[in-house]
Amino acid sequence: MHKLLLALAMLGLTGQAAAAADIEPLAMTCNACHGVRGVSAGETIPSIGGLPKTYLQTVMRQWKYDERSSITMGRLVKGLSDDEINALAAYYAKFPWVPVPQPAPAAKLAKGRAVVAADCADCHGPRGGDPDIDAPKINGQWAKYMELELEKYRDKDFTMPHRKMKKAVRARTPAEAAAAARYFAAQGR
């Protein structure tokens, strides 16, 4: 099998390309909630196109193996193979990240900027667009979605990974966390 893959790679036909073609029918079903090319139109559902592959893959695996609480997705991904998860992650990661900047009042943005600079920028980048490998891009991500995620990190009823993220969120008031979310949501490319 490895030899075959090697041969394919030498011909310029990587296994990944073939896998991407196979994953298309499954990926299409995701569009219903996450939009074509992973650009969501609903503010409680995240855009996923252009997020780092590792991030997407990690989150899906965490759902699948019950390492991360989910409301809806966890039930679905349990029916997917690890290969499908990887291929889906690769599929959505290759799209460009399309921020949907959501305007917010200047006062709220200023408050959010302060929180972001102090607690978020190190891992997500100052505007959310230059994150660490294991963190998602969140510039122009839906604010409402982010607030719900932040609540999951805060609320101990939810099993969430990433101790640092939990610690950071719990050190802030919900209002401050929401302001940070609004700030990131207001950012464009």
Add this chain to the structure above:
Amino acid sequence: MQTLDRRSFLKIACAAAGASVLSIPQARAAGPKARVVVVGGGYGGATAARYIRLMDPAVEVTLIERNPLYISCPLSNEVVSGERDIKTLQRGYTGLSRRGIKIVHQEAVGIDPVRKTVTTSAGKVYPYDALVVSPGVDFMFEGVEGLTAEVSGAKIPHAWKAGPQTLLLKKQLAAMPDGGRFIITVPKAPFRCPPGPYERAAQVAMYCMHHGKKKAKILILDSNDTFSKKPLFEQAWKALYGYGKEGMIEWVPGSEGGALESVEAETLTCQTTFEQFKGDVVNVIPPHRAGRIAVEAGLANFKDAWCQVKPESMESTAHKDIFVIGDACVGGDFATNNPFPKAAHMANSQAKVVAANVVARFNGLPAPTPVYTNTCYSVVGHDWGFSVVALYRVENGQWVYVKQGSGISPVTLGTKEAPKPVPRAFRRMEAQYADGWLRNILADAFS
């Protein structure tokens, strides 16, 4: 073999892509690569039309839809309770027409599967290479004695197609006195949106709780003995509104006399197999079947009501090159009671399978293996929602319900021996996700 397959596939893919890009101006002069007619511009039809154009712009797509606006049935129960403005459920067809889809606001009145044409109410004839039929459902008023289309439209609304009846029901509810009885009757399955009646009961109850009608009673007269997401509904009803004889919501299953036989419009009385129930508002959901056009075209070959399709392609088992999708179709695994759910999300999934299939066909490529998903949210309170998801695959032409990828929201957490209640935040978030889902699935069909 695998190597060869992939290689030859890529060769074809590249050739086809090249040809279609290069041949666009030429194609316009010489006529389209293929013509697709879509009958019905709901979730199924609109999504199918859109995805065909997305996948191959050289295919001509004509969408025949009688209404200028589409109103989403999903979440329309929130309109009844006043939680949602009906405008948030409406979408027009300009998005699709911008994509080059011909929108024909006429009623399709005839399908000739031999000549492969569709005739409209205006007498226009549209030839097709592939026809997508997505007519939704028609109500069989005759299935309930005393019920006619007129009665339904004026007195005993079904509100099972979002639109004027939804608003009528909302008005009736508002006018209902405290201590009044709101009767919802549920037809024998299959019917569209299986959890819909029970969500409606909850939405109505919520309205009553917050609008000075705490003594109101919502009575569900069900022709069936069980229903979708039953434990979740019962849990929510109990927690939010009271459930049972003493509670605000009461459910009467078919086996206990819930099956409706007749209604009397004057007195708003429902006669079931055992009893009579008088209501202050009566919401009778009549039995349904596939949309008329499908029936007339001879596509409704399943119990004379529904159109059976092949799960691997959604192509009708009655006629070649005709694909029936959405609530009108049936397929899947009837034996284990896991057929296609009649849900918007399912129609969306089916539409994409059809789109992929016809585009493959026009480009001389083998058909892809489909995957279907379904997600169905029920919002039973302003901060209480839950869902069912389902994953279906087709393996060797057989419909497979993937159990591990499917299921309802948890009723309890923890273990079976030591169950723990599901935190309210879970329920609240799911109610919020329902809204996100609605906006996305509308966008996936109409933008």
Add this chain to the structure above:
Amino acid sequence: MLNVWKIAIGLLAACLWFPGMAAATPAAGALAANAPQPTIENKRCLRCHADEEEKVHVRPDGSRKNIYIDHKVLHGSVHAEVSCVGCHSDITKLPHAKPLAMSIGCTDCHRQKLEEAGKDPDPRKRERLAVVAQETQTYLHSIHAQPRAKDQSRAKAACHDCHEGHNIGAKGSAERAERRLKNPEVCGRCHEKEKKEYLASVHGRAIVEKQDEKSAVCSDCHSMHGILSPDADPMKLAITKNCGDCHKEAQRTYLESYHGQVNRLGYTNTAKCYDCHSGHGVKKTDDPTSAIHADNRLKNCQECHKDANENFLKFRPHADPNDFEKHPDLWLAKRFMQVLIIAVMAFFWVHTLLWLFRELSDRIKGKGFREDLDRPDVVYFQRFKPVWRWVHALFAIATMVLILTGTSLLFSHTAWAKWVVDFLGGPQMEGIVHRTAAVTWLGIFLFHLVLVARNIWRSRKTFEWFGGMSMLPSWNDLRDLKNMFLWFFGRAERPQFCHWTYWQKFDYWAPFWGATVIGLSGMVLFVPEFTARFLPGSVFNFATLIHAEEALLAAVFLNTVHFFNVHFRPERFPMSTTIFTGAIPIEEFKHDHKLEYERMLADGTLDSYLVKRPTRRVDLMASILATTLIMAGLTLLTLVLIGLATQ
């Protein structure tokens, strides 16, 4: 299974969805490639690496890795302000999943920093960076910088194998001191056996048990960055030298011993500190497991001196003749030799200076003996038979060879000594040359004794033991000496001498004594193992001392006083070739040996001793030989004086 999705998505990209997006993507990619690498601030790294709650990272393969960096420690490091990714340059994105690369470019960075520091106004900073850059360069030539046998891509020990990259204290800081105590631990990660030995040693125990930072750690002996294989001479020498950084007295006395002298010449064939004291496991003498414990010492000696016996144990390897407390016998011997040297030299140098003064002042006044160079003597007196001339010549040459080869050991600290030994082919060759010359020298000495005995025997009936022809000192000599001094001061006429003047007798008896003393001590040292069969090891201490002191006396005396008496006093200057031709000009004979001349004239034996002036050729040959020997002697004198002055 083939499918259509690929083409569908291809077309999708080309269509209306995001017009221009497909075209924009590669351009954006190209831009990103040209953009400068984003730098990662240290505080971002420390978010994980200074996290008290999660010091151990569990890798995907289940292995656990301590990733904690104490930020207080880092703060105290000289690298506190250096960007993490400056060294860990393979990290461009966080979190970095894989373990870090092993090479982090210390040497390049430090070279660069030094170049940058060229403009820095703070001279201390420049100096410090120069030291660091020098050290990193030194490291590159060390054995640690060479590739590993099993993994050629890695150095035997890279910087960070020894230095904790995050805890490099500034010079003089507490971190540095702490680091010093950890040194054995650090080296011991690889050198486990050596560490075990070391920890049991006095050095190791002082470090571990007493936290005594003054005790020796690995780098004190092996050096820090320039470490070479201990099998290589430079490292052996360096280690031996480094012992002396702490053990100054021991090193001084060691260097005065034969072992040390050879070592100081740059050779390693003699015992070095660690040969006797054992390298890593050095312990006190009273420790039964110590290599220098009385019970183990002989074994120690036998490592080199295979036939060493019990007597070797009496040898005092670090004996200091200046230490009366510990070595009163040696002290006495040394004092005796010193008194002897000072007395002899003081007396004769005064004698020489006064003589020079007298002759010069006479000369200025136009008085005194002067060879008439316009009418040189044609008649000569046959003073020395060929056998004595040969004896003298060979003896002179052998003596010079002995001085050269002997003092090059004695003055092993001088550059000339190293040159000489190197020229000879090392201390072993030097030893052979020295012994060969010694055998020749002693042979001549013994031969001369036989000759003297025979001569005396032959003329036993007429030989006047204390007469003018006898070499034995007599009262007459004392009188002559007194008169000579009177003459020096212009109080009397120059005394008249017979066959041997008193200074000639001294010139004879001094080497006679010297040959005895040097010869005996030299024989003791000739084959130590053999000597030790009969004599206790302490004779080596005495022999070394006396041999050297007496040799020095001889070297200085011969090349100053003897040269003056024979060649350099104005009457003889520049030289006398009599000892080589055997003939002395008759006028000169008359002047210096007037009594003999007159006696021979009286008894009519003079004629039989008169010879013709040596041929021009013989004269020239003799002059060349004399010149050569004088020059050689003066050269040796210079070398010895250099050695003495720089001791």
